[in-house]
Amino acid sequence: MSRIYLKIPVERTGVLIGEGGGTKAELERGTGTRITVDGKSGEVVIESDAGRGDPSGILKAKDIITAIGRGFSPQRAFRLFTEGQMIEVIDLKEVLGDSRNQLLRVKGRIIGENGKTRRIIEKLTGTVVSVYGHTVSIIGEYDEILVAKEAISMLVKGAMHGAVYKYLNSAHLELKKKRLSLWEERPELKEGLEADDGGDEEGEEGEEGEKEGG
Numbered sequence: 646m647s648r649i650y651l652k653i654p655v656e657r658t659g660v661l662i663g664e665g666g667g668t669k670a671e672l673e674r675g676t677g678t679r680i681t682v683d684g685k686s687g688e689v690v691i692e693s694d695a696g697r698g699d700p701s702g703i704l705k706a707k708d709i710i711t712a713i714g715r716g717f718s719p720q721r722a723f724r725l726f727t728e729g730q731m732i733e734v735i736d737l738k739e740v741l742g743d744s745r746n747q748l749l750r751v752k753g754r755i756i757g758e759n760g761k762t763r764r765i766i767e768k769l770t771g772t773v774v775s776v777y778g779h780t781v782s783i784i785g786e787y788d789e790i791l792v793a794k795e796a797i798s799m800l801v802k803g804a805m806h807g808a809v810y811k812y813l814n815s816a817h818l819e820l821k822k823k824r825l826s827l828w829e830e831r832p833e834l835k836e837g838l839e840a841d842d843g844g845d846e847e848g849e850e851g852e853e854g855e856k857e858g859g
Contacts, residue, residue, distance in 0.1 A: 647693045647703050653714025654778065655687040661713045668719045672709055675726055676702035680710070687714075708732050712784060716777025724773065724784050733790050735781045740801055752776050754800045762800070765810060766793050769817040788823070792816040 653661065662669045662682055669680055681690040689710055693703035705725065712722035712732050724730050741747045756763050756776050763774050770793040772785030783793045792813070799809045 647700070649691045649703055649707050651689050651691070651707060651710065651714075652687050653689060653710065655684070657714045657716075658682050658684045658687055658689075660719065661689070661710060663719065668713075671719075671723075672706060675723075676706040676709075678703050678706045680706065712775075712782065715780055715782040716775035717773065717782065717784065721773045721775075721784065729786050730784060731787065731790065733783045733794060735783075735794065735797065736779060737781060737801070738779045748779060751801050752781075754806075755781060755797055757806070762806060762809075765813065766796050769813040770796075771820070788820060792820065 660668070661672075662684070663671075669682065672678075673680055677694060679692045679694060681692075683689070691703055691706045691710070693700060708731070709722045709725050711734065712725060713719060715734055725732060737748055737751060741751060754762070755766075755774075757765070763776065766772070767774055770785060770789045772783050772789045772793045774784075774793060774797075775782045781797055783790050783797075785793065795816075796809050796813050799812065800806075
C-alpha cells in the first residue's frame with residue numbers, strides 16, 4: 646500500500662472534508678484512496694488501496710488536495726479528474742522575498758479590480774486561477790498553463806495590464822489555431838473545441854486572495 650503525507654492550511658481542511666464528509670468521500674471514490682485529515686494541524690494522509698481503482702489515483706488525489714489547499718473550490722479542483730489537466734503552484738515569496746507589502750501589491754495586480762484580471766487570464770487561457778496566501782495556482786492543460794504563467798510573470802515584474810491583455814489575446818489566438826489544427830487531424834476533437842469557452846464560473850473564498858492562507 647502506498648502512502649503520501651502532505652499539509653494544507655488548517656482553514657482549508659473543512660473545505661476538503663466537505664459537508665458531512667461529502668467532498669472527501671467523493672475524492673476517495675474517484676481516486677480509489679483512503680484519506681485522513683487532521684483538522685487541527687492540517688496534515689493529510691493519502692493511502693492507495695491495491696484492490697481499488699487505478700494505482701495512479703494516489704497522485705491524482707494529492708494534486709486535488711493540493712488545489713483545495715491553495716484556495717480552489719472543490720468544483721474547480723475536481724477539474725483535475727479530467728485527463729490532461731494539471732496544477733502548477735507559483736510561490737510568490739521565491740520572487741518577492743518576505744515583504745508583505747510587496748506581496749499584497751503583486752497579488753492585487755494579479756487579481757485586478759473586483760477580480761477582473763484573474764477572470765481575463767482564465768477566459769483567454771482556459772485555465773482556472775487561485776491567488777491564495779503567498780501562492781498563485783493554475784489548473785489547466787500544459788500549454789494553457791504556460792500562457793497563464795507567462796501573463797502572471799509579466800504582472801509580477803510590473804508590466805502594464807494593457808500589455809498583459811495584449812499578450813493574452815495573441816496567445817489565445819495561437820492556442821485556438823493549435824487546437825483547430827489538431828481538430829483537422831482528429832475530427833473527434835471538434836466537440837471539445839467548440840465547447841471550449843474559457844474558465845469556470847467564480848469559485849469560493851481564496852480564489853481572489855480574500856483570505857491570506859498559509
